[in-house]
Amino acid sequence: MRVTWFLFSSLFPNFIAQLQKNRMNPRRSFLKKAFIASGTLSLSNLAHKTLAEDVADALNGIAQMTPDFAARQETEWNRIRQAYTTSTSIINLNNGGVSPQPKVVQEATKRYYTYSNEAPSYYMWRILDQGREPLRAKLADFAGVSPEELAINRNTTEAINTIIFGLNLSVGDEIILTKYDYPNMINAWKQRARRDGLVLKWLDFDIPITDNEQVVEAFRQAITPKTKVLHITHMINWTGHIMPAKALCQLAKEYNVFSLVDGAHTFAHLDFKIADLGCDFYGTSLHKWLCAPFGTGLLYIRKEKIKEVWPLLAAPEQQDDNIRKFENIGTRSFATEQAISTALDFHQAIGSATKLARLNYLRKYWTEQVKDIERITFYSSQKDEHSAALFNFGLKGIDAGPLHNQLFSSHKVHTSPIQWEKVNGPRVTPHVYTSLYELDRLVEAIHQAAKV
Ligand SMILES: Cc1ncc(COP(=O)(O)O)c(C=O)c1O
Incomplete structure (x- = not known):
């Protein structure tokens, strides 16, 4: 903790000093909020400040509000937007694919990279590795x-493949998964099934999913004495639906089978702890909602299950019971890895509950303005318990690809076109730096496309 804090604070003394100063001086922030409320404080009269200080002020501002109140404070979010290097030529509404990093994270990565290059074997293996x-x-x-x-690894694909290929399974063992899991994982299970004669049992659902109890029941019905693993996608990437992961992990425990959670979209997006799920395995990508450097992820394995999983890349026998056996991947980017810490600092400065409240607010902001369009279909439920930032819609008569192209050509709105099973439409994913102006452009683009 001390090493990473030292590295971060030495990189960004102004940013950290401002955060600490404001934490110690709530009155100052209170006065500033009063100024903001009266409209007398704007970016222009803050010109004497560095942008980092201004962002720190905004972060401190929202830290003192309830999440739901903070979610609606446009002035603060517009200032937090300045922490990112947003595009001026397109509107990026595919933050579900991969998220951009705040400037502090970009700077930390660059700094550690430059530092590593001074003498790679010394600075990477002897200094940064200590972090x-x-x-x-x-x-x-x-x-x-x-x-x-x-x-600590490189992404969800690596994490979940580690489990899929690392468990001792044999001919006839059954795995329960759904048609809406992620293709990398579907392919991994299919490959393992081809190699070892596993039986894959696919669940299907009506879309949008509106009843999580039915989901749990479908898993329960599929369990047999041969079942070994429940594969659970915590948030379905095609639609944004939040699966009842906790209840499914509980179900797995009841039947004494492994629970494997693909959490690519939930870590630092939903407000929860991995421990809350009660799962055996959980993998995620930190370059998604945590806004950490590209190519960073993590794998959680319940302590007593570690010895039951073989690492993808071999480790010495003495590490059989040690989580570090999954990190023998050879030389990797230490710069990238260490900057995860800066991303976590930034995330925590916003706070998980406030971030989720803001993302829910943004989803409602645009969906409410298009929900009455006659041709529109929502592939996700609008309820907070069912969806957060990711949301997918379609327009009758036009496929996802052409619709995505239309939104882009008319308003430069970048979404993710999805045609998968019963889903056929662009997925829209704002992030904390997304402005209401950008969502207004999206809404206008959708209305325009619906008239054609
Ligand atoms: C549900 C789900 N799992 C896994 C992944 C793979 O993530 P990564 O490419 O970071 O490994 C994604 C990517 O979007 C995803 O949506």
Whole structure:
């Protein structure tokens, strides 16, 4: 913790000093809020400040509000937007694919990279590598689990493949999964099934999913004495639906089978701890909602299950019971890895509850303005318990691809076109830096497309 904090604070003394100063001086922030409320404080009369200080002020401002109140404070969110290097030529509403990093994270990565290049074997292996354990502890603290249960890796694909190929399974063993899981995982299970004769049982659902009890019941009905794993996608990427992961992990426990959670879209997006789920395995990508450097992820394995999983890349026998056996991947980017810590600092400065409240607010902001269009179909339920930032819609008579192209050519709105099973439309995913102006452009683009 101390190493990463030292590295971060030495990189961004102004940013950190401002955060600490304001934490110690709530009156100053209160006065500023009063100014903001009266409209007398704007970016232009803050010109004497650095942008980083201004962002820090905004973060401190929302930290003192309830999440729902903070979610509606456009002035503060417009200032937080300045923490990012947003595009001036397109409106990026595909933050579900991968998220951009705040400037502090970009700068940390660059700085560690430059530092590594001064003498790579010394600065990477002897200096920066010392940051891995403090980073593990910090991530574990955030996730509510033990550091001895967290491996730092490159992404969800690596995490979930580690489990799929690492469990001892044999001919006839059954795996329950759904038609809406992620293709990398579907392919991994299919490959393992081809190699080892596993039986894959596919669940299907009506879309949008509106009843999570039915989902749990469908899993329950599919369980047999041969079932070994429930594969659970915490948030379905095609639609944004939040699956009842906790109830499904409980179900797995009831039947003494493994629960494997693909959490690509939920870590630092939903307000929860990995520990809350009661799962055996959970994998996520930190370059999605945490806004950490590209190519960063983590794998959680419940302590007593570690010895039951073989690492994808071999480790010495003495590590059989050690979570670090999943980190023997050879030389990797230490710069990228260490900057995860800065991303976590930034996320925590906003706070999980406030971030989720803002993302829910943004989803409602645009969906409410298009929901009455005659041709529109929503592939996700609008309720907070069912969806957060990711949301998918279609227009009758036009496929996802052409509709996506139309939104882009008319308003430069970048979404993610999805045609998968019963889903046929662009997925829209704002992030904390998305402005209401950008969502207004989206709404206008959808109305325009619906008239054609
Ligand atoms: C549900 C789900 N799982 C896994 C992944 C893969 O993530 P990554 O490419 O970071 O491994 C994604 C990517 O969008 C996803 O949506």
